[in-house]
Amino acid sequence: MSSRKGTYIVIEGVDGAGKDTQEEFLKEILPADTVYTREPRGTQIGVVLRDVITGNELDPITEILLFYAARKELMNRVIIPALAEGKTVVSNRNELTTYAYQIHARERHDLEHLADYLSNTVLGEMQPDFCLFYDIPVEIRKERLEQRSDNINSFDHFDASFFERARDGYKEHIQKLPHAIIDASGTIEEVKEKSLQALGEFLRT
Ligand code: ADP
């Protein structure tokens, strides 16, 4: 997009992969005026839409439409203006989450064409310049989340195969983007080192 002067970076991975933990460390090497946001809660509208999504038994199509609605508002209100000012934007999650969870984990491959259509029409060229994917085996994710009593979201009661399919979905769809797959199974320090190395390499190119 012609108005894009800044750099748009996405961090992704299943819940419990360590996105929030590692996002803090990215601040060490990113510009001080970097804008940090998240999907879907990066706008007030996104907060409301997420409450609607998590608080209701919705048709899977409705759920995908609402996630893209939140995404569009985040784009217009936060991401596009910051990029136009030349700032770096880091978004915790993007549409890869839809492909991983709503399509792959739920085994609704019949809805992939809907996501592709929405991706093209709602987001268009607003794709990330780089995506850091924190990759974690399902068993390690489970151990971590069992130690974290707060912040359990509505997807947490699903079984291991659900998250394994989400992980496979991420790995398939991330191929569309410039990306790095970070082995997120080590200690926080080990993951930090890999993560900053991958981001540093991207920033130098
Ligand atoms: P996400 O944002 O991807 O859901 P978090 O950063 O919130 O993941 O991490 C999930 C939980 O696992 C938190 O309790 C966090 O402190 C812990 N955690 C994160 N990274 C590691 C790690 N490398 N080793 C052990 N525990 C971790």
Ligand code: MG
């Ligand atoms: Mg998180």
